[in-house]
Amino acid sequence: MPVNTESYQQLISQECMKNVQLVAVSKTKPNEDIMSLYHLGQRDFGENYVQELVDKAAILPSDIHWHFIGHLQSNKVKYIAPFVYLIQGVDSEKLLIEINKQAQKNNRVIDVLLQVHIATEETKFGFDEMALLELMQSGRIAQYTHIKVRGLMGMASFSDDQKLIQQELFSLKNTFNKCTQPIHLPAFDILSMGMSSDYSIAIEQGSTLIRLGSLLFGARNYKK
Numbered sequence: 209m210p211v212n213t214e215s216y217q218q219l220i221s222q223e224c225m226k227n228v229q230l231v232a233v234s235k236t237k238p239n240e241d242i243m244s245l246y247h248l249g250q251r252d253f254g255e256n257y258v259q260e261l262v263d264k265a266a267i268l269p270s271d272i273h274w275h276f277i278g279h280l281q282s283n284k285v286k287y288i289a290p291f292v293y294l295i296q297g298v299d300s301e302k303l304l305i306e307i308n309k310q311a312q313k314n315n316r317v318i319d320v321l322l323q324v325h326i327a328t329e330e331t332k333f334g335f336d337e338m339a340l341l342e343l344m345q346s347g348r349i350a351q352y353t354h355i356k357v358r359g360l361m362g363m364a365s366f367s368d369d370q371k372l373i374q375q376e377l378f379s380l381k382n383t384f385n386k387c388t389q390p391i392h393l394p395a396f397d398i399l400s401m402g403m404s405s406d407y408s409i410a411i412e413q414g415s416t417l418i419r420l421g422s423l424l425f426g427a428r429n430y431k432k
């Protein structure tokens with residue numbers, strides 16, 4: 209299936225996208241597909257698998273901003289630390305510590321988002337709100353000098369229930385506000401929520417960054 213460049217053009221010209229960043233989620237998709245959006249000006253791409261990301265980054269243009277959006281294992285941070293642009297979905301302090309260590313080794317400060325568990329499914333990753341607020345208020349983040357915590361990321365339930373999705377995304381925005389009000393981390397300004405099926409709701413609920421895969425690249429085939 210070809211890349212849906214029309215959907216892409218249409219989307220980025222929309223009024224509601226003025227203050228929302230688009231990450232094109234290219235996991236499982238070939239380099240040609242990435243390049244067809246690249247030629248239209250897209251620079252932010254999201255990947256879920258470390259090896260796939262490393263392979264693509266080695267070949268594709270160096271001005272691409274690579275977002276890691278999947279579940280990241282601590283022992284794999286070292287492979288993406290030299291070049292990754294934003295690690296979305298940091299779901300434990302252990303991972304934060306490892307990213308800090310690898311960033312330091314690479315003489316970098318790596319931007320990250322903390323993932324919050326908002327969905328009904330147990331299988332999704334992330335901090336619950338209490339643990340997140342505890343971490344935010346503890347002052348420990350300031351010790352991780354090679355990390356910049358830029359905001360939060362979350363995924364709503366995989367569901368047709370629009371009301372449920374809206375409530376979950378609303379709760380994430382609420383959590384985001386609780387993090388920004390008392391604390392004032394210098395650059396805490398990204399709220400990553402919204403995928404192909406729920407990005408409109410997510411923007412309504414205050415998303416600043418949406419992650420779109422299938423809408424742009426077509427359905428994924430995991431069996432290759």
Ligand SMILES: *Cc1c(COP(=O)(O)O)cnc(C)c1O
Nearest residue numbers: 233277403404405419420421422
């Ligand atoms: C795959 C993925 C997306 C994109 O999903 P689509 O439904 O294809 O838009 C967004 N966010 C995360 C975390 C993903 O894993």
